[in-house]
Amino acid sequence: MLRKLILFLIDIGLTLFSGIVSLFMRFGFDFEEMGKYDESVIIYTLISSIVYILNGNYRIVWEYASPRDMLFLVRGSIISYLVNVTFFYFYRGSILPRSVGFSTFLGSLILLLLSRITWQWISNLRKGKAGEKRILIIGAGDAGIMLLEEFEKRPHLGKVVAFMDDSKRKIGRRIRGVPVFGPITETMKIVEKERIDEVIIAIPSATKEEMERILKAIDLRKIRVRTLPGIYELTDGRVRIGHLRDISIEDLLGREQVKVNLEEIGSYLKGRRVLVTGAGGSIGSELCRQIA
Numbered sequence: 001m002l003r004k005l006i007l008f009l010i011d012i013g014l015t016l017f018s019g020i021v022s023l024f025m026r027f028g029f030d031f032e033e034m035g036k037y038d039e040s041v042i043i044y045t046l047i048s049s050i051v052y053i054l055n056g057n058y059r060i061v062w063e064y065a066s067p068r069d070m071l072f073l074v075r076g077s078i079i080s081y082l083v084n085v086t087f088f089y090f091y092r093g094s095i096l097p098r099s100v101g102f103s104t105f106l107g108s109l110i111l112l113l114l115s116r117i118t119w120q121w122i123s124n125l126r127k128g129k130a131g132e133k134r135i136l137i138i139g140a141g142d143a144g145i146m147l148l149e150e151f152e153k154r155p156h157l158g159k160v161v162a163f164m165d166d167s168k169r170k171i172g173r174r175i176r177g178v179p180v181f182g183p184i185t186e187t188m189k190i191v192e193k194e195r196i197d198e199v200i201i202a203i204p205s206a207t208k209e210e211m212e213r214i215l216k217a218i219d220l221r222k223i224r225v226r227t228l229p230g231i232y233e234l235t236d237g238r239v240r241i242g243h244l245r246d247i248s249i250e251d252l253l254g255r256e257q258v259k260v261n262l263e264e265i266g267s268y269l270k271g272r273r274v275l276v277t278g279a280g281g282s283i284g285s286e287l288c289r290q291i292a
Contacts, residue, residue, distance in 0.1 A: 004058040010115055011052055016045045018107035022100045040096035044084050044104060051080035062116050063123040066149075073112050081105035133158035136196045138187065138214060140165040140180050143228060144202040148176060150241045157241060162194050187217045200244060201227040220247065 019041035027033045052058070055076035060069050081101070088096045135151065137144045140163040148160045163180040164187050165171060171182035181190045191199065201214055211227075218225055226244045274291055278284040 007058060007062070007115075007119070008049070008052070011057070011112060012045060012049050014111040014115060015048050015104070015108040016041065018111060019044055019100070019104045021107060022103040025103060026097060026100050037096060037100065040088070040094045041100075041104070043087070043094060044096060044101065047084050047087060048077075048080040048108065051083055052076050055079060062119050065116060065120055070113060070116065073116065074109065077105060077109040077112065132156075133197045134195055135160045136162045136164060136187070136190060136194065136199050137202050138164045138184060138199060139202040140167070140170045140175055141203070143204050145175060147200065147202050147228075147241070148178060152176075154241065158198065161196070162190055164190060184214055185217045187214075188219055188222075191218075191223055196223065199223055199225045201225065204228050215247070 023034045023037060023041065055072060057072055057076050060072060062069070084096070084101060084105075088094065088101070132155065135158045137147055137160055144163060151158055151160050160178055163170075163175060163178055164182060164184050165180055166183045168182075170180045173180050187199065190196065199218060201211070203210070203214075206214070215225070225247050227247060228243055229245065269291060276284050276287050276291070
């Protein structure tokens, strides 16, 4: 509740500030002329504050706001401007020059958007830790970008510092401020250069052959690697941090795992004498334990 009140007071202050600046832009330092419109600017601010509430500006958790949520501010500012124009058209007790009204609308909209971006940035900064985990995402496609957005909303889980991709169109460019390196065969060089703590493979559509090629480019002894499930396992098409899993033996095999029917094999060996060659090795000794 306190945060909502703070945001509400910030919005009122920014809208009023925009109105005052608009008067300065229209009349310069002619304070006598500006004084004629003090009441109009206050009325504009009050009407706008009511519209902001009815528009639902304070039902959004701005720490996790998306660009779509920012449209609520745009919609609220446009509606407040139209309501004010209508009000001053019919209300003859006070006048607001059209240029002042429009510049107040435009200025307040810009300031409101900046205030939410700053609010989100400060919130994320407070959540972040000095020893944050540095993450590299392999795959600068839709899945990789969705993961980046997820980590931006939850900075305490890690920070994405680089992408790896084979697309020449993407290599050397930036996605939401994060550089794209390539090709994927150079992954370990970037891991060392950028001091990466974890690699995430964000290519749900990757085939077994592609997965094998990617894993060959990574030294699994030096870095933790996680991946997303296959595209058909993402039921709603959305990628989330909770979908990530560690690399499994199936990923390393480069082929489908062989399903072993232990009960059927056991029936062949039950009651028989078995000779295991090479029983002194790791595989042979494990076979002896399993058979026994």
